[in-house]
Amino acid sequence: MASQxxxxxxxxxxxxxxxxxxxVTEALSDEPGLRVFTATDPEDxxxxxxxxxxxxxxxxxxxxxxxxxxxxxxxxEFDPSIEVILMTAxxxxxxxxxxxxxxxxxxxxxxxxxxxxxxxxxxxMEEARQHQRSLTLDSELLSASQFEGMVGRSPVxxxxxxxxxxxxxxxxxxxxxxxxxxxxxxxxxxxxxxxxVSGGRYVVCNCSAVVETLxxxxxxxxxxxxxxxxxxxxxxLFEYAHNGTLFLDExxxxxxxxxxxxxxxxxxxxxxxxxxxxxxxxxxxVIAATNHDLKSLITQSRFREDLYYRLSMVEIRTPRLTxxxxxxxxxxxxxxxxxxxxxxxxxxxxxxxxxxxxxQYPWPGNVRELExxxxxxxxxxxxxxxxxxxxPENIRKGASGGELPAALTAxxxxxxxxxxxxxxxxxxxxxxxxxxxxxxxxxxxISRDRMRYKxxxxxxx
Numbered sequence: 001m002a003s004q005x006x007x008x009x010x011x012x013x014x015x016x017x018x019x020x021x022x023x024v025t026e027a028l029s030d031e032p033g034l035r036v037f038t039a040t041d042p043e044d045x046x047x048x049x050x051x052x053x054x055x056x057x058x059x060x061x062x063x064x065x066x067x068x069x070x071x072x073x074x075x076x077e078f079d080p081s082i083e084v085i086l087m088t089a090x091x092x093x094x095x096x097x098x099x100x101x102x103x104x105x106x107x108x109x110x111x112x113x114x115x116x117x118x119x120x121x122x123x124x125m126e127e128a129r130q131h132q133r134s135l136t137l138d139s140e141l142l143s144a145s146q147f148e149g150m151v152g153r154s155p156v157x158x159x160x161x162x163x164x165x166x167x168x169x170x171x172x173x174x175x176x177x178x179x180x181x182x183x184x185x186x187x188x189x190x191x192x193x194x195x196x197v198s199g200g201r202y203v204v205c206n207c208s209a210v211v212e213t214l215x216x217x218x219x220x221x222x223x224x225x226x227x228x229x230x231x232x233x234x235x236x237l238f239e240y241a242h243n244g245t246l247f248l249d250e251x252x253x254x255x256x257x258x259x260x261x262x263x264x265x266x267x268x269x270x271x272x273x274x275x276x277x278x279x280x281x282x283x284x285x286v287i288a289a290t291n292h293d294l295k296s297l298i299t300q301s302r303f304r305e306d307l308y309y310r311l312s313m314v315e316i317r318t319p320r321l322t323x324x325x326x327x328x329x330x331x332x333x334x335x336x337x338x339x340x341x342x343x344x345x346x347x348x349x350x351x352x353x354x355x356x357x358x359x360q361y362p363w364p365g366n367v368r369e370l371e372x373x374x375x376x377x378x379x380x381x382x383x384x385x386x387x388x389x390x391x392p393e394n395i396r397k398g399a400s401g402g403e404l405p406a407a408l409t410a411x412x413x414x415x416x417x418x419x420x421x422x423x424x425x426x427x428x429x430x431x432x433x434x435x436x437x438x439x440x441x442x443x444x445x446i447s448r449d450r451m452r453y454k455x456x457x458x459x460x461x
Contacts, residue, residue, distance in 0.1 A: 007132050009125045010054035012037045014045035014071065015087070016063045020110070024058060027114045028121060033129075042066035043438065046074060047448050050441065053384070054082060055128040056121060061088035061095065069095075069102065076103035079385060080351050081131075083124045087112055148190035150183060151334045154324040160187070160316070167314050168194035173266055175251075175311045176289040178318030181368030184289040185249065187316055192245040197285060200244025205237050208250040215258040217274045220265070226275025238271045241284040251311070252292035252303060259304045266310050286311075321363040321370065328359060328370075335371050336386070339378035347378055351387045361395055382425060382444040423458045426451075430460070 011034060013024045021038040028036055037052060039045035042063055049057060057075055061068035068086055075082055086099050089110035099107055106120055145153040147161045167174065168191050176184045185204075192202045210218055217226075221236030237246055248254070254262070265271055266286060270279040288311045297303035321328070332350060340347040350358070363369055373392055381390040388396055425444065433439035441451035455461070 007129065008033050008035050009056065009128045010035050010037065010052050011056040011058065011121065012039070012045060012048050012052065012054045013058040014039050014042055014063075015058075015060040016040050016042075017060070020060065020087070020112075023112070023114075024117070027117055031118070031121065031125070034121070034125060042071050046071065049075060049082070050078060050383075050448075053079065055131075056124050057082055057084045059084055059086050061086050061099075062090060069099065072099065072102050072104055078383075079387075080353050081385075083127075085120065145330055146334075148186070148193055150186050150190065151331055152324060152327045153330060154326040156319045156324050157327060160318065163316055164190050165194065167191070167316070169196060171195070171285065171287075171314050173286045173311050173313060174288070175294075175308075175315045176287060176318065177294075177315060178289075178291065179320050179366055180291045181366035182318035182320060183367055184291075184318050185247065187318060188245075188247045188249075188287045188289060191287060192247075192285075195245065195285060197244050201241055202245050202247065203237050203241040203284075204247045204249060206249045208253040212255045212258075215255055216261060219258070219262070220271045220273055222274035223276045226273070230275065233273070236271060236273065238265060238282050238284055239280065242282050243284070245285045245287060248286065248288045250290060251288040252290040252294060252297055256302070256304065259307050263304065263307045263310060266307075321366045325359070329355070331367060331370055332358065332374065335374040336378060339375050343378055345378065345381070346384050347381060347386065348384050349386070351385055354386055354388050354391065357388055357391070357395065380425070423460075426454055426458060426460060 011028065013021055013036065015021050015024075015038075018040055021040065025036055025038060028034055037048050037054070039048055042065065045059075048054075059068050059071055059075075063071075068088070072084055072086065075084055080103060083105040084103065085106040085108060086104050087108045087110055088095070105124070108116065108120075145151055148164070150157070150161070152158070152161070164187065171191065174191065176187050178184050189202065192198060205219065207215075217234070217236065219236050219238055221234050221239055222230050224230055224232050265282070268279075269282060271282050272279045294303050294308050294312075298305045298308060332355070336347055336349060339345075358370075358373075365372070373395055374386075376392050377386045377390045381387075426440070429440040429444050430437070437451055437455070438448050441448050444451070
């Protein structure tokens with residue numbers, strides 16, 4: 001509860017009339033847990049907003065140099081979750097409708113009624129506190145929803161976790177099936193960690209990456225002189241995984257002749273190194289995984305039916321992300337926290353419109369694709385909240401509203417460091433803003449002071 005009591009709602013009031021700001025400050029001075037910031041200059045007010053990230057903005061509609069509608073657009077572009085209340089002595093139905101369309105939450109006539117102002121601000125303060133409580137609950141829920149490196153609270157994931165717990169102490173061979181990116185290796189690791197051989201080695205063989213002619217020697221080893229280049233005895237993966245677990249990923253890509261030898265090993269618990277006349281006893285648990293339909297491969301004579309039945313005595317299927325949409329927000333929170341720590345950036349989360357966009361995306365690459373998307377967004381974001389322009393282009397397609405140019409939103413190049421990526425973003429923003437630092441800062445959703453700091457850091461003028 002201490003953290004809740006320490007939470008303060010921030011309000012920024014922007015009005016070119018100092019008397020109006022004094023009235024607002026005095027009217028709200030007794031509101032507990034509210035911090036009020038004021039500015040008579042709209043540019044200064046925007047800087048305060050970019051730096052303080054308030055929950056509420058009170059905004060005069062008619063101001064010199066920069067009108068309230070333009071300030072409203074910039075605030076909404078920066079963070080659509082900020083509640084903006086417009087104030088004006090020149091009310092018109094047309095301007096009120098336009099303000100709501102552009103993202104304002106309310107519209108007040110001047111002179112502002114103190115009681116009405118207090119009532120509206122109190123309501124927004126309570127909503128902000130509820131949002132903060134929700135964030136705290138999300139963090140607690142994330143901790144409670146993690147299972148051996150996996151995250152989920154949907155019924156299909158609870159069923160998956162329960163199945164893993166039940167079979168882990170007993171399985172000898174096991175088959176994990178599911179689409180690409182659904183976390184089959186995480187399931188295999190969980191099975192190993194919860195098994196009686198968790199103290200032994202966990203050995204991984206990616207069957208799709210092994211050259212066909214080397215499969216037998218890779219799995220079973222060889223003796224010196226068995227073939228050209230065999231200058232010494234070599235232990236195979238089965239022997240290396242003795243008293244542990246061998247994970248055969250993409251088992252559907254294993255050649256047929258190797259499948260026959262694998263079947264014999266599973267039946268006899270013995271391996272025979274290439275070139276050797278003697279067999280060696282091995283005691284390794286075997287987990288196979290595939291994104292193929294093995295029954296279909298059997299009908300095509302590409303997978304042995306007897307091996308399939310040997311492996312699938314126990315079968316665990318990992319669900320697609322579309323089957324566990326209840327977990328999407330939880331996974332987003334999990335990956336943003338992960339990459340925030342990895343990149344050492346204080347990223348708080350996603351804007352509401354970015355969350356909506358991610359919820360509408362079909363996720364053909366499942367959880368792995370979501371992880372890659374959020375990893376890219378966490379690298380690209382310059383502020384502390386991920387918005388639509390920070391997302392990769394394929395996710396942003398179909399998003400409404402203006403987008404940043406491709407140079408500002410392209411996916412990170414793998415050969416560039418985080419520092420180089422940041423410098424590229426700064427240069428692109430400055431080019432688009434024709435060298436105007438304030439405009440470039442708004443494009444990147446950071447304050448002018450932070451823009452100057454980053455420019456000095458990267459030696460930009």
